[in-house]
Amino acid sequence: MPTENRSSNTEMVSVPREDIEAACARFAKAQIFDFSRRMRALLDHPSPQPHPEPIAWLVGTAFWWTKEEAERDAAATGLPIVPIGPLVSNPDGYCLMPKRLTAENGAKALLLGEFKLEVTQECPECRELDEPVEGCEICDGEGEYDQRHIIPWDKIKYIYSEAVKGLALQSNATHKPS
Incomplete structure (x- = not known):
């Protein structure tokens, strides 16, 4: 007796391409380079047409x-x-994206990796001084230093789910970007 295919839910959502490109620009500006680069790669290789x-x-x-x-x-x-x-064709400016990041639908693999946010901090050792100290172990005399923060996987999933929630097309309604 054959068994049923038990693959996970692969519901898809259409997201306007312009919204994805704007998000890429925001991520690049916020120095989340790895995420921006991966999203740009997805946009540069469009999915096959129905x-x-x-x-x-x-x-x-x-x-x-x-x-x-x-x-x-x-x-x-x-x-x-x-x-x-x-499949029906996507409206112009939209692409098909899974509603959830899962291994089964391939979305998780596309976003795996370490996404980093680089933040410039004022040097705590040189903060109260008139001039930063040359050779300071923290800032090397610059007065500030860059600190990298890794964005955890649960936050990446949350950001993705919020984008899906806000951009998903509702039946009998069209999404109008704000």
């Missing part, structure tokens, strides 16, 4: 991503094959 062929096949309640698997399952169960798709 096609008239089915994207999946349903046999009973099991989804199959290849027609061959669906045909084997249909032969074994005696149930009909129901093609799923085609």
